[in-house]
Each structure stands twice: as structure tokens, then as C-alpha cells.
Amino acid sequence: MTIWSYPIRIFRFYRDGFAAMTVGRTLWKLIFIKLFIMFAVLKVFFFPDFLTTRFDTDEQRAGYVLEQITNGAANQDERRNSHGRD
Amino acid sequence: MGEIDLGLVNWSRAQFALTAMYHWLFVPLTLGLSFLCAFFETIYVRTGKEEWKHLTKFWMTLFGINFAIGIATGIILEFQFGTNWSNYSWMVGDIFGAPLAIEGIVAFFLEATFFAVMFFGWNRVSKGFHLFSTWMVAVGSNLSALWILVANGWMQHPVGMQFNPETVRFEMQNFWEVLFSPVAVAKFTHTTSASFIVGSLFVITVSSWYLLKGRHLLMAKRSILVASVFGLLSFFYVSLTGDESAYSNAWTQPMKLAAYEGLYDGERPADIVALGILNPAKRPGDDRQPFLFEIKIPYLLSVLANRSVDSFVPGINDLLYGNEAEGLVGIDKKIERGRIAVADLAAYKEAKAADDTAAAAAALARFEQNSEFLGHGYLEKPEDAVPPVQTSFYSFHIMVFLALFFGFICAAYLYYTMKDTIEQKRWLLPFGISSFFVALTASQAGWVTAEVGRQPWAIQDMLPVGMATSNLATGNVIATFWIFAALFTLLLLAEIKIMLSQIKKGPEGAK
Known part of the structure; x- marks a missing residue:
């Protein structure tokens, strides 16, 4: 063998x-x-991957997430109140 | 209970909960039954008796059906991370990458390789190698669970990491601290031991049905003997790991412990509510009685939380509003510092955009002083830090009470099987038949306690769920919620149909 x-x-x-x-x-x-x-x-x-489809580089993705978490309260309210938004 | 908010965050939550709960119908049976198959085959190899081989092949077929239907249902959770939870996904990528990559490799090599030998290798490989493969499938399946539970443990108690504002990621500093975090260890041991009970009760359920029908009596009794021993040992073990889990909650997630114990005002010594009905009108900070009815066991909560009879256990109000005498800082103070951390992070972002290195470094230095309170900066008011108390309390107590039922079932089945009178105990068999479904209920209730109890946090104290979601159209999340509900229901129906048909055929149909 x-x-x-x-x-x-x-x-x-x-x-x-x-x-x-x-x-x-x-x-x-x-x-x-x-x-x-x-x-x-x-x-x-x-x-689809939310960040991959919207941004080309990791730097842009990091920048977007930083924007989201530093405008924290405003972004959170928007999400909380988006009843059936299309 | 307040009005249910049907915004994006809650639909994303609901979708994740739906998929995780369906996924968790298949997983515990895989984890538990894989070891039972290994036990059965070990007995066959040791005794050389063909009846044990038929028995092993029968349970292996049922294991295969459950594995095949359940496989990849967890992948949908990973889809959701990228789509619905992109902020969270981005921020934890560095922590979760390693454990999930290890999970993939371990699962592929251990399960996929040895799974084929387990099913195709009867009479084609040596008895010893076949048995080794069956054990490797059991060990591999449970090791796969280790990594996802380590990731979950990290979310409940984020250790071994540092937040890097440059990459906007939690970056791993110490892999071993993440792996051996007491919360991760408690989570893995408690979840797997609970799954061993689910597997054991599945064997008892099917075997009890055979006994009731007067079919395959010898196979049923032998299966019950092994399953009840494994189930009973797992019952004792799950009690220890559950205790360890609660103990770790006491110092890592005291709000969760207070919620699932229904404790609003801290006590020294603290009694535990063994049985109770919560007052639905009770809110943090008000004077209403927390319970409409309660049966307490003195001192036990102090022992559970601190391993000390006369120790103080903080309640929801102490954690929310502070308790100077006990050295507890209120959530309002944490919110203040969290908001400063968020503002400094914003200042860092702006300085960086303006290429002002000195201002960026100064903002970063200020941020570091309050970074451990970052998540609190997103809370609107202290009460937002309280998880749904009713859901936490009832799910926890349902889990505990059902666990006691499992101890009784396994002990009774073991006793009567050893006396060889189990098939005459007609009163007991219906309890045995129902036990698997009760076990699944308890297992789900355990996860509800763990996950609802840690709200509002996606990552404890660092990132609330509201900040973890992607800014998507709510309509898309609603649509995919119903698609998953339909898909998983179809899969579940397929499993039930194929499983029942195989059980009706009995061991003769096992191939």
C-alpha cells in the first residue's frame, strides 16, 4: 500500500x-x-454588511462609527423613535 | 410593564432574540446527546455486546437528524451582527475575531472529520478508532460552544481589553484574561452542563414513550440507565455552576442579580425569595411593596452573592441612587462621567479632523480618566440602567424550579430502573415523556435571564444596545424578522417530522 x-x-x-x-x-x-x-x-x-457596503476603507468605517457614538444621544433617540421608518 | 417600543432598536433586539432562541432549540441537544452516544458506544466496545451497538446507532441517528437540521442556524446570528449591529460588530471585532476563528477551525477539523467516521465508519474502521471519533465529535461540539460562550462572557464582563479611540475598537490586551474570565468560565460550565441534562432527558423522553407503548423494552431501559446517571450527575454539577454564575453576577453585574431576585432595597443579611408574585405597579424609587406574595428563605441571598451569611446585597435602588453607607455610587454620577467621556471623545475626533495633534492628545488624556463610564454617557436617566425586572425574575425562577424537577426525574428513573420496575410505574412515564420539553423551556428561560438581565447593555457598562445597532430602515428589520420566523418554523417542523418518523421506526430503522 x-x-x-x-x-x-x-x-x-x-x-x-x-x-x-x-x-x-x-x-x-x-x-x-x-x-x-x-x-x-x-x-x-x-x-449585506452595513459598513463594508457603505465604505471602502477601515479608516472610513472607524470614522463613521466614531461619528455615531460621539453624537450618541441624538443617534440613539433617532433609532428609538424610528417607528416603521422606511 | 411599560408600553412596548417598536422602534428600530427593539425590532433588531426581537430579531436577534428570535434567531438565538430557535438556534438554541437545536444546540443543547447536540451538546448533550453527543456525550451520551459516546457513553453508549464505550459500553458497546467494553462489553462487545451487539445490543449496545444497535442502541448506539439508534441514538446516533437521532443525534445526526438534530445536528443536520440545526447546523448553520447560528450563522444567521453572524449575518445580523454585520447588518443590524454594525457599530457593535466594528467595536468588538478585535475581541471576537480570535475566539470565533478558533471555533470555526475546531468545528471544521474535529466535527467534520470525525463526524464522517462516526456515521460512515461502522465496520470500516477499527472499533477503537470509531469510538475515538465519537468522543472527538462530543468534545469538538462542546469546544465549539466554548468560544461563542467566551465571547458572550466577555460582553457580560469585558476584561483583557482596552478601548482604542483611533480605531474605535475594543482591542484585546490579554487573551488569557478573556478566556479565563470567571464569567466566561461560569457561562461555559453552566451552559454545557445544562445541555447535558437536556440530552439526558431527551433519551428519557423517547425511552419512556417506548416503555408506555411496550416496544423495545430492553433498549429503552438500558438507555434510561445511562441517561439517568448522566442526567443526575449533570444536575448536581449544574447546581454548582449555577451557584458560581450567580456569585459572579453579584460582583460583575449586581443590577442583573438584583433584578432576577426582585430585590429593590438592599438587605443585610439578605433573604432569597424562593417563590413570589411581583407587584406589577412597583417602580424603582417608589414606596410600593415589591411583592404581592412571597416565600423567603433567610440569609440565602447573602450566601449566594457573597459566600457570607450576614453580608450586604445591594438592591436596584441602592445601585441606581447610590448608598453611601455601603460605598455605592449612584448611576447619576456614572452618567455624568460617561457624558464627559463622550464629550472628550467628540473633542478628540474634531481635533484629529483639524490635524491638531496637541488638542487630540489632551482630549484623549481627559477621555482616559472617564473611559470606564463611557456607556453610561448614552443613558438618558438612571432608571434606564434597570433591566426588565419582571421578565428577569420570572425567567430565573422558572429555570430554577424546572431544574429541581429534572433532579427528581433523573433520580426516580435511576431508582426504578435499577430495581427493574420502571415500566410498571405508569404514573411516572408521562412525566418522563414531558421532561425533554420542560428541559428546553428551562434552557430558554436561562438564556432569557442572562440576556434580558443585562439590559440595557450590549457590552456591560461600555455600550448600550441602543448605540450598538446600525442606522437601518425599520421596515427592513421587520421584514427579515418574519422571514426568519417562517424559515425557522419550517426547519423545526422538518426536524419534528423526521425525528418522529425515526423514533416510530425504532432501532431497526437506524442507518
Whole structure:
């Protein structure tokens, strides 16, 4: 047995394991559907990174956050009172 | 209870709470059941009896279903950090980066590698290596939890860091201080030991159903024997870790302790309210009685909080308005110093923008004098520092009372299983069947106590939740709240359906 036979054995281990699954197949389908919804739909359309999408550099992001926390009370009130603002 | 404010902050809170609570339906079962699978397989390897192998494979299948449905539900929380909590995310990036990166690596190598051997490796690898893999899945799952709980512990008690106004980040100064913070240690040990009880009661619930139906009696009784021993040991351990958790609250988050004990005026010695109904009209600083009804245990709160029978335990009013005799500074003083810190930070920002190095350095020096009160600078009035008392009190007491029920269930099941009369105790079996659902309720109540009790802080004393959120359109947060509610409900229904179908098939259907 050479070292080159290990990748083939590992591949067969996984291939045979997947082939022998019963309830596992349903679970894998569920996992893939879930991951697709999370990463291809939710992350892309609903959860863009707030600071990354608005600013190009870390310095700009730090500047924005500093602005937010030094205008503290005003910013906090705005958030508290933004009832259904669109 | 006041009127619920449906602004951006509370919708962001609600969304995070919803996803965290759904996520936490899956996680404790994974943490607890993984160790039970390891115990079952160890017995199989030690005895060589095939019945134990079938039993192990059956519970492993249920473990796999829960793991598969629950996997990645926590990622949504990380999405929310970047979108809804961008100020917070930016400020803690340096602290959370290391623990969460370690979590990812540990989870990937330990779980993903050994998980495959655990499920695909029966009869294909040696018994010893298979058993080792099952243990590594259990250890890996629980170690994954360690890092996120360390991060949570840091938010409750921020140590080993320094705020850097230049980067606007809390920067890690001492990794070991973060890792071994007493709050983080208490949080990890209490959360995992509570999850061991959840796993044990899951086994007892399913096995009790089999006993009631007269199916798979031998498998059910063997499973119960192991689960009740593990559950009972975990019950004693969770009591110790819970005590340690409350003790650390007493000196790191005394307001949280006062809220979940319903203590408005400090006492020396302090009694604990074992059972009570809070007066809903009671507010900090007024003369109303805090309880409509109460049963107290003398001295116990002093012992719990300070390990001393006659020590003083501060109440909400002492912490809010100060208590000179006990050396407590009121929140109003902290608000004053916090506002100075915010103003100096603003002066630093302006000086930096004007390229005035001397003025920036002077502002920074002034800021350092009050930086530990930074978060208080955002509070409008002292009463804002009080968490919702009713929610904290009831969730804490529900958790404690249900925990006593678990001790009773595990002890009773162990006793009657050892006497080999468990299937004849028809009165006990319905309690056993209900126990897993009760355990999930207690586990959720524990998190409600921990998280509601620390309000208004996202990072204790440093950053209130109101300042941690992104300035988003509220409508977007509402929309995603309902999307998550629908998605997680579907996942939960899928889990229940697949799990029930597998349980009905019994050990014969385990593959």
C-alpha cells in the first residue's frame, strides 16, 4: 500500500458512506436547501454588511462609527423613535 | 410593564432574540446527546455486546437528524451582527475575531472529520478508532460552544481589553484574561452542563414513550440507565455552576442579580425569595411593596452573592441612587462621567479632523480618566440602567424550579430502573415523556435571564444596545424578522417530522 492509495481510500470511504445512507439523504437535501437560502438569498439580498457596503476603507468605517457614538444621544433617540421608518 | 417600543432598536433586539432562541432549540441537544452516544458506544466496545451497538446507532441517528437540521442556524446570528449591529460588530471585532476563528477551525477539523467516521465508519474502521471519533465529535461540539460562550462572557464582563479611540475598537490586551474570565468560565460550565441534562432527558423522553407503548423494552431501559446517571450527575454539577454564575453576577453585574431576585432595597443579611408574585405597579424609587406574595428563605441571598451569611446585597435602588453607607455610587454620577467621556471623545475626533495633534492628545488624556463610564454617557436617566425586572425574575425562577424537577426525574428513573420496575410505574412515564420539553423551556428561560438581565447593555457598562445597532430602515428589520420566523418554523417542523418518523421506526430503522 503506497501513500498514493490514501486519497483513493478516503474518497471511497465517503462515496460508499453517502451511497449507504437512508435518512441521511433527506438530511443532506435539507442542509443544501437551507444553505442555499441562507447564503444565496438572505445574505445577498437581506443581509449585506452595513459598513463594508457603505465604505471602502477601515479608516472610513472607524470614522463613521466614531461619528455615531460621539453624537450618541441624538443617534440613539433617532433609532428609538424610528417607528416603521422606511 | 411599560408600553412596548417598536422602534428600530427593539425590532433588531426581537430579531436577534428570535434567531438565538430557535438556534438554541437545536444546540443543547447536540451538546448533550453527543456525550451520551459516546457513553453508549464505550459500553458497546467494553462489553462487545451487539445490543449496545444497535442502541448506539439508534441514538446516533437521532443525534445526526438534530445536528443536520440545526447546523448553520447560528450563522444567521453572524449575518445580523454585520447588518443590524454594525457599530457593535466594528467595536468588538478585535475581541471576537480570535475566539470565533478558533471555533470555526475546531468545528471544521474535529466535527467534520470525525463526524464522517462516526456515521460512515461502522465496520470500516477499527472499533477503537470509531469510538475515538465519537468522543472527538462530543468534545469538538462542546469546544465549539466554548468560544461563542467566551465571547458572550466577555460582553457580560469585558476584561483583557482596552478601548482604542483611533480605531474605535475594543482591542484585546490579554487573551488569557478573556478566556479565563470567571464569567466566561461560569457561562461555559453552566451552559454545557445544562445541555447535558437536556440530552439526558431527551433519551428519557423517547425511552419512556417506548416503555408506555411496550416496544423495545430492553433498549429503552438500558438507555434510561445511562441517561439517568448522566442526567443526575449533570444536575448536581449544574447546581454548582449555577451557584458560581450567580456569585459572579453579584460582583460583575449586581443590577442583573438584583433584578432576577426582585430585590429593590438592599438587605443585610439578605433573604432569597424562593417563590413570589411581583407587584406589577412597583417602580424603582417608589414606596410600593415589591411583592404581592412571597416565600423567603433567610440569609440565602447573602450566601449566594457573597459566600457570607450576614453580608450586604445591594438592591436596584441602592445601585441606581447610590448608598453611601455601603460605598455605592449612584448611576447619576456614572452618567455624568460617561457624558464627559463622550464629550472628550467628540473633542478628540474634531481635533484629529483639524490635524491638531496637541488638542487630540489632551482630549484623549481627559477621555482616559472617564473611559470606564463611557456607556453610561448614552443613558438618558438612571432608571434606564434597570433591566426588565419582571421578565428577569420570572425567567430565573422558572429555570430554577424546572431544574429541581429534572433532579427528581433523573433520580426516580435511576431508582426504578435499577430495581427493574420502571415500566410498571405508569404514573411516572408521562412525566418522563414531558421532561425533554420542560428541559428546553428551562434552557430558554436561562438564556432569557442572562440576556434580558443585562439590559440595557450590549457590552456591560461600555455600550448600550441602543448605540450598538446600525442606522437601518425599520421596515427592513421587520421584514427579515418574519422571514426568519417562517424559515425557522419550517426547519423545526422538518426536524419534528423526521425525528418522529425515526423514533416510530425504532432501532431497526437506524442507518
